[in-house]
Structure formats: C-alpha cells, structure tokens
Amino acid sequence: MKHKRAIIWFRNDLRLHDNEALVEALRNADEIIPIYVIDERVFGGKTSFGFPKMGKFRQRFIFESLENLRQNLRQLGSELYVRIGKPEDVVFEIARQAKSSWVYCNRERTDEEVRIQDQLEQKLWSIGQELRFCRGKMLYHTADLPFPVNHTPETFSQYRKEVERITPIREPFATPQYLPQTSFDLAVGDIPTLSTFGFSDFEHDERAVLPFKGGETEGLKRLKYYLWDSDLVKTYEETRNGLIGGDYSSKFSAYLSTGCLSPKMIYHELKKYESARGDNRSTYWLFFELLWRDYFRLIGKKHEKSIFKLGGITGKPDKKWRADERVFNIWAEGKTGIPFIDANMRELNTTGFMSNRGRQNVASFLIKDLNINWLMGAEWFESQLIDYDPCSNYVNWMYIAGVGNDPREDRYFNILTQASRYDTRGDYVKLWLPELQKVSVEKIHRPDMLTEEEQMSCCLKLGVNYPKAMISSSKWLKF
Numbered sequence: 001m002k003h004k005r006a007i008i009w010f011r012n013d014l015r016l017h018d019n020e021a022l023v024e025a026l027r028n029a030d031e032i033i034p035i036y037v038i039d040e041r042v043f044g045g046k047t048s049f050g051f052p053k054m055g056k057f058r059q060r061f062i063f064e065s066l067e068n069l070r071q072n073l074r075q076l077g078s079e080l081y082v083r084i085g086k087p088e089d090v091v092f093e094i095a096r097q098a099k100s101s102w103v104y105c106n107r108e109r110t111d112e113e114v115r116i117q118d119q120l121e122q123k124l125w126s127i128g129q130e131l132r133f134c135r136g137k138m139l140y141h142t143a144d145l146p147f148p149v150n151h152t153p154e155t156f157s158q159y160r161k162e163v164e165r166i167t168p169i170r171e172p173f174a175t176p177q178y179l180p181q182t183s184f185d186l187a188v189g190d191i192p193t194l195s196t197f198g199f200s201d202f203e204h205d206e207r208a209v210l211p212f213k214g215g216e217t218e219g220l221k222r223l224k225y226y227l228w229d230s231d232l233v234k235t236y237e238e239t240r241n242g243l244i245g246g247d248y249s250s251k252f253s254a255y256l257s258t259g260c261l262s263p264k265m266i267y268h269e270l271k272k273y274e275s276a277r278g279d280n281r282s283t284y285w286l287f288f289e290l291l292w293r294d295y296f297r298l299i300g301k302k303h304e305k306s307i308f309k310l311g312g313i314t315g316k317p318d319k320k321w322r323a324d325e326r327v328f329n330i331w332a333e334g335k336t337g338i339p340f341i342d343a344n345m346r347e348l349n350t351t352g353f354m355s356n357r358g359r360q361n362v363a364s365f366l367i368k369d370l371n372i373n374w375l376m377g378a379e380w381f382e383s384q385l386i387d388y389d390p391c392s393n394y395v396n397w398m399y400i401a402g403v404g405n406d407p408r409e410d411r412y413f414n415i416l417t418q419a420s421r422y423d424t425r426g427d428y429v430k431l432w433l434p435e436l437q438k439v440s441v442e443k444i445h446r447p448d449m450l451t452e453e454e455q456m457s458c459c460l461k462l463g464v465n466y467p468k469a470m471i472s473s474s475k476w477l478k479f
C-alpha cells in the first residue's frame with residue numbers, strides 16, 4: 001500500500017482534544033505534518049480604521065497557545081511546524097514539497113477566513129491534493145440541525161426552541177494517545193515573540209480579572225477550576241454580571257476563540273458535573289450562553305458579509321452615525337469623564353478583557369450617546385480583545401446598534417442606572433480610576449456634579465486629573 005501523508009493546518013483549533021481534523025487525518029494517513037501559519041496580514045495588519053488588527057494581548061495568548069500545542073504534540077511523538085506568511089501560500093508550498101495527499105483543517109465561516117481557505121483549496125486541486133474540512137467550533141454539528149444554516153431562525157428564542165430539545169450534542173473526539181512522526185525533512189520554525197510585529201512585552205496588571213495564559217492545558221485547567229474545584233458554576237446566574245476578579249464568570253472566552261477549549265468538551269463536562277453535584281438554573285445558564293455563541297456563528301454564516309457592514313442585517317444604518325476620530329479617541333482612551341465608561345475602557349486597554357456588562361454599556365454609549373459609527377468600536381474591540389471572535393464581536397455590536405435581528409427594538413443602556421446597579425459602591429470605578437478614590441459613594445458615578453469645594457476635598461480637579469464629562473450625567477435622570 002502507498003504511504004500517505006496528511007497536513008493538519010491548525011487555525012482556531014489549538015488543541016488535541018475534540019479535534020476532528022486530527023482524528024480524520026490519523027484515520028486516513030500514515031504520517032501527519034501539523035502546521036500553524038502566522039498570517040502576516042492579521043498579526044501585522046491594520047483594520048479599516050487603522051488600528052492594529054491583532055493587538056498584543058491576543059498575540060501573546062496565541063503564541064503561548066502555540067508553545068503549549070507544540071509541547072503536547074511532542075509528547076505524543078509529533079511536532080508543530082510554525083511559519084510566518086500567508087497560509088494559502090505556505091501550506092500549499094509545504095503540501096507540494098511533502099507530496100501529501102490531503103490538508104485537513106477546521107472550516108471557518110467568516111469572510112476573510114473563508115477567502116483564504118477557498119484559495120488554498122483551489123491551489124491544492126491544481127496539484128491533485130484535497131483540502132478536507134472538519135468541524136469543531138460549535139456545540140452543534142450543523143448537519144444535525146433541523147434546518148439548513150441559511151434558514152437559521154431570525155430570533156434567538158425561535159432558534160433555541162427548534163434546536164435545544166431535539167438536537168443532540170455529539171461526544172467530543174478523544175485525544176489521540178500517539179502520533180506518527182513524519183519522515184519529511186522540514187525545519188520546525190520558531191514561535192515569534194511580541195517584538196516580531198512591533199509590540200513590546202508587558203507585565204501582568206494585578207487588577208486584571210485573570211493572568212490569562214494561552215494553551216489547551218490552561219484552558220482545561222480553567223474548566224476544571226470553574227466546575228469541579230470551586231463549584232462556581234453553581235452560582236453563575238447570580239454572579240455573571242460582576243465586574244471584578246476571575247470568579248464572577250467562566251472566563252472561557254479566550255480559550256474558546258482560539259480553540260484551546262472545545263464547546264462540546266465544556267458541555268459534556270457540565271453534564272457530568274450536573275450528574276455528580278446537581279443541576280440548577282446556573283448550570284443551565286452557562287449552557288444557555290454557549291447556545292448564544294453558536295447562534296451568533298450561524299447568523300454570521302447566514303448573513304455573510306452583512307455582519308461587517310454599517311447597515312448590518314437590516315441594511316439600514318442610522319443617518320446620525322459619524323466616523324468622528326476625535327470623539328472616538330476620547331471613548332477609546334477612556335477619557336469621557338463618565339467613570340463607568342472610562343473604567344471599562346481602561347480595563348480593556350490595560351488587560352485585553354472587559355466583562356459582558358461593560359461591553360454592552362460602552363458599546364451602547366458610543367453608538368447611542370455619542371452617535372459614532374459602530375464599526376469603529378467593533379474594530380477597536382477586534383484590535384484589543386484577548387477573546388476576539390469575529391461572529392461574537394460583530395453580531396453583538398450589530399445587535400446593540402439596532403441593525404441586527406433583535407426583536408427588542410431599542411437596546412439603549414442608561415449608563416447611570418447601569419453603573420448604580422452593577423457597581424453600587426463604585427468599587428469597580430475606583431479600581432481603574434484611582435484618581436476618583438476619595439469621591440463619595442453618592443457622586444462616584446457623577447463626578448460632574450461635584451462642587452469646586454467637593455473636588456478639592458477629594459483631591460480632584462475636573463479637567464486636570466480627571467476629564468470633564470463629555471455628556472452631562474443628568475441626561476440619564478430623564479429616563
């Protein structure tokens with residue numbers, strides 16, 4: 001029999017557990033060549049408004065994930081070959097030289113990623129090889145859904161009704177116990193450092209929710225911690241709107257976006273946990289959030305490029321939206337003079353993370369209070385977030401902008417009400433804005449109401465060590 005070689009092109013599936021591409025390649029080939037290509041257009045590129053396409057937080061997380069993947073592959077007898085370039089060229093060239101039979105990869109669903117995989121597929125055909133697509137980013141297998149992807153219901157509740165009770169979630173694929181080494185001679189390739197793309201290394205900020213470290217091993221550890229070690233999942237429903245620390249929510253998002261953790265793995269572990277320690281509304285709620293994540297992926301696939309456009313799915317952008325750089329920069333730098341907004345933006349810029357509650361508020365503020373083009377905000381998140389995922393990010397922004405498929409017409413967030421409810425004593429604001437440390441609980445979310453004397457007594461001078469509010473906080477009393 002002829003000796004067959006397969007390339008495994010790792011993308012956003014940086015793991016060995018529940019990895020269909022790996023399992024399928026092993027089923028068909030005698031040798032595997034695992035490759036990761038650092039796409040220079042993403043790591044070194046710019047968004048349409050000129051922000052780095054991938055900032056330092058996500059870059060470092062991915063490099064750590066690659067180190068970990070390499071170690072885990074080596075333990076099983078294989079290797080991770082790393083290159084910098086364009087995946088459609090680099091993978092093709094290695095496939096040509098290695099005379100492989102197939103390239104296996106996870107199928108992506110969003111515009112830029114689809115273009116790359118399509119180009120690679122065409123090139124491989126020209127040398128008689130095949131790109132085989134596998135799945136692994138969602139809870140559900142699209143083939144198991146009761147509708148074709150392009151008929152995904154337009155509301156989440158309808159979608160949930162149609163899938164939740166009837167569609168089974170498949171078992172995760174087992175982690176292989178052994179991997180066949182390749183006899184093809186290929187340089188291993190270094191994993192870059194932050195300086196490769198012009199970033200400086202940075203220290204972990206003690207105030208960050210977690211010292212996020214990339215990799216499958218860390219992702220599985222976090223899963224074990226959040227379920228089995230701490231039982232935090234049992235109180236998720238009550239804590240999930242928190243703002244400070246690692247424990248108020250799962251913090252699975254960065255592991256899910258890079259594929260260090262598989263959603264099916266989380267689901268099955270959750271089911272085991274429920275059998276052993278009991279289910280409640282909180283354990284269900286974590287599953288419910290994963291359902292949202294799947295839904296946004298399906299919406300991304302169904303509406304393709306629309307999710308990246310100003311008019312979104314409705315095709316009707318608000319005429320008030322402007323791409324005003326000056327106003328946008330004030331928001332992005334956390335200098336609006338509205339403490340709840342500034343604290344969240346400073347957390348994002350310092351750590352690469354922001355809570356879900358924070359994300360909803362800063363997005364609503366930018367779009368609905370400042371009337372700024374929502375794509376600028378979405379691109380800033382794309383640049384800064386450690387857990388950036390195209391569908392989760394753009395579809396959430398689109399919803400808040402009111403150009404998605406949300407049946408609730410107005411998703412306006414009253415910043416003052418939100419700040420008072422979720423940061424009642426101002427602890428979160430004071431954590432990120434130490435200049436407001438001495439402001440009283442009554443005025444912590446409304447420093448624009450401090451008199452000159454009050455400012456003096458709390459060592460504050462508005463316009464000097466904390467900005468004057470760009471919008472009077474009284475605006476939110478009218479609702």
Ligand SMILES: Cc1cc2nc3c(=O)[nH]c(=O)nc-3n(C[C@H](O)[C@H](O)[C@H](O)COP(=O)(O)OP(=O)(O)OC[C@H]3O[C@@H](n4cnc5c(N)ncnc54)[C@H](O)[C@@H]3O)c2cc1C
Nearest residue numbers: 249250251252253289293356359360387388389392393396
């Ligand atoms: C404007 C905006 C932009 C966002 N951008 C992203 C993004 O780029 N990447 C990303 O992963 N999430 C994004 N989210 C969703 C959500 O804020 C994060 O997934 C969540 O805060 C991550 O923290 P966690 O893992 O502790 O979440 P948990 O509350 O523990 O939830 C568990 C998991 O469910 C999923 N999930 C939860 N809420 C949502 C949601 N609203 N939409 C989609 N999935 C969800 C995530 O995978 C999350 O890890 C965005 C939300 C908003 C409002």
